[in-house]
Amino acid sequence: MSAADAIVIGGGVMGLFTALHLADQGAGRVVLLEKRYLGAGSSGKSGAILRQHYSHETTVRMSRESLLFYREFTEQYGRDIGFRxxxxxxxxxxxxxxxxxxxxxxxxxxxxxxxxxxxxxxxxxxxxxxxxxxxxxxxxxxSGFVDPAAAMAAVAELGRERGVDVREGAEVVDVLVDGDAGVRGVRLADGDTIASDVVVNAGGPWAGRLCRRLGIDVPLTxxxxxxxxxxxxxxxxxxxxxxxxxxxxxxxxxxxxxxxxxxxxxxxxxxxxxxxxxxxxxxxxxxxxxxxxxxxxxxxxxxxxxxxxxxxxxxxxTPDAHALIGAVEGIPGLYLASGFSGHGFKMGPAVGCGLAALITGAEGGSFDPAFFAVDRFAHGRAVSTSYEYGILG
Ligand SMILES: Cc1cc2nc3c(=O)[nH]c(=O)nc-3n(C[C@H](O)[C@H](O)[C@H](O)COP(=O)(O)OP(=O)(O)OC[C@H]3O[C@@H](n4cnc5c(N)ncnc54)[C@H](O)[C@@H]3O)c2cc1C
Missing domain, CATH: 3.30.9.10 (D-Amino Acid Oxidase, subunit A, domain 2)
Incomplete structure (x- = not known):
């Protein structure tokens, strides 16, 4: 059995940015596990439109923070991500x-x-x-867009340079939990296990399935x-x-x-x-x-x-067309980032920075954990939007 300080499940835009920021914020040894290839889920087929028209301060701030990050990316890191x-x-x-x-x-x-x-x-x-x-x-x-495949490849490369262990063809079949003590690691399809006290489920459309295997019912469709x-x-x-x-x-x-x-x-x-x-x-x-x-x-x-x-x-x-991002109640060390409801790519940089900060205690930019709380529906705090089209946010 190997060990990591933090494990991120999913090589889509959310997993990649979260792993990158965990490494940047000094989380220690970070392993990203992707069952197929980077972008195999929603991110690879994304329109990757970057716009800032949203109904809430949090989402306008996050889309703006992310747009500026994508816009400056090539100059800052010397890699072309097709920003237009x-x-x-x-x-x-x-x-x-x-x-x-x-x-x-x-x-x-x-x-x-x-x-x-x-x-x-x-x-x-x-x-x-x-x-x-x-x-x-x-x-x-x-506003505009990026090339999603180029952006993910560049973020993965940055992550690797900062020490993130990015593994493709590595499917997580179980998140290991030890009663009230919480997360203990993951088991992979090849039978290997990796020990860790922190696991981030950024499994996109598969994230709900991983949660349900742990007996957690999250409203992800x-x-x-x-x-x-x-x-x-x-x-x-x-x-x-x-x-x-x-x-x-x-x-x-x-x-x-x-x-x-x-x-x-x-x-x-x-x-x-x-x-x-x-x-x-x-x-x-x-x-x-x-x-x-x-x-x-x-x-x-x-x-x-x-x-x-x-x-x-x-x-x-999700029922209110906004993502579930943050700690999963009842399982210490388990975090979720999914349910981006067709408008997540533009938010990737801000989500990664904010979620990593929630884990490490660092400064988390414009991300607001209460707004995206995983259990907000149980507390009557669904997000409302200005138009009848929820995807607009
Ligand atoms: C057609 C389309 C157009 C879109 N257009 C826009 C747009 O213009 N602007 C915008 O902002 N957003 C857009 N979106 C939304 C945006 O692309 C998504 O919100 C975002 O890509 C979600 O990223 P993710 O990392 O959460 O999920 P994903 O990209 O689905 O990544 C999840 C990854 O986890 C992996 N995985 C799952 N389970 C496991 C496991 N057990 N073990 C290991 N790996 C696992 C999967 O293989 C996958 O690669 C669009 C989406 C689509 C589909």
Whole structure:
């Protein structure tokens, strides 16, 4: 049996950032265990959009802290993570004006560069689009996206340089617990065990299964959203931007390969996946057709967009569309970070720093443990959001 000061389960964006910050904060020997390969879960297929439009101070602060980290990453660490500052536009109906204004005021108070636009200003920003007279929007200039695979590879490399033992092909089958004394380590699929008093479950869609094996019932559900990819027709206009459009119910973004990724804002119609190891990774014709029909209402030139298919992926959702991050009550030494409900990638740096600080006692940036408390539903402290789309946060 080997030993570690802290074990992190999961080589997605959350596990990688948590392991990196644990090492940075002097946690000692940190081992990260990934059962397949880095990014094998939700993170590898993420749109990795970095935006700051949220309904709460904590989430605006965390998305901003993380955006600035991603933006400075290449200069700071000399590795390209594909950061693109395209700007991000939110559009909604004038009926949502109070929600939009409230979020924008919150953002401005926290240093976000954002403007509210009417339908004429929206047309100036995206002349290829057709906007309803009662459409309004909020445009964040500094927002954009990263290349998720490049970002994870770079963070893993940084972690290794700081001494994190990153192991791929290492599946945890059991978290070992010794009664009230709490966590004692993990058992791997090959029969090996690693002793540790600290275990972080950052297992994404699999995190709930690991908890249930310990008799802990957490409200985590894996669902299967689909994504469509189109070749953007060549129509004169400014650089493409990232858009979240409550009027068409879609979001879209330039992909690294030059495509446009299109997905739905709402996930309540997505299928529940009981076994994240076995789900249909393909995309349906019906989804591609629906995305094309809807995006054409906003961007008419997409009527001629060539379809490049798409893919299905997994979100891990909670009842209030916000993650469960922190200590698991009743099992000292066990921590959870899952349930990012389709909008976690942008928060990775702040989550990793905050969760590691909760463990080491260091300074934890903008993360607020009470906001994300694992047991908040039992105490009537579910998070509410300004819009009906929980994924917006
Ligand atoms: C299609 C799609 C688009 C998205 N777009 C955006 C976006 O634009 N912006 C944004 O902010 N967020 C977005 N998200 C959400 C974001 O990607 C997720 O919130 C984030 O990636 C979750 O990361 P994670 O580390 O918690 O989980 P995961 O990436 O799923 O990582 C969990 C890892 O744990 C491993 N694992 C599980 N069980 C075990 C075990 N027993 N032993 C060892 N390893 C184990 C898995 O193999 C996996 O690699 C999107 C998600 C999807 C699916």
């Amino acid at each position: 500052q395209t700007g991000m536009l939110f559009t909604c109906h004038a009926g949502d004006r109070a929600a939009l204004d409230g979020n924008v005021a919150l953002q401005r108070g926290l240093g976000v560069d954002v403007d509210v636009l009417d339908h004429l200003q929206l047309t100036d920003l995206e002349p290829r689009a057709r906007f309803e007279a009662d459409a309004i929007g909020a445009f964040e200039r500094e 894996a669902i299967r959203p689909e994504q469509a990819f189109f070749k953007p027709p060549e129509v004169q206009g400014p650089e493409r931007i990232v858009c979240g459009d409550l009027l068409t119910g879609l979001y879209w973004k330039p992909e690294m390969a030059g495509w446009t990724r299109v997905g739905k804002m709402a996930y309540d119609g997505d299928a529940v996946v009981d076994d994240p190891d076995r789900y249909d990774e393909g995309v349906s014709d019906a989804f591609i057709t629906e995305c094309r029909d809807r995006i054409v209402d906003r961007l008419p030139h997409y009527a001629d967009a060539v379809s490049w298919g798409g893919c299905a992926a997994l979100y891990t959702v």
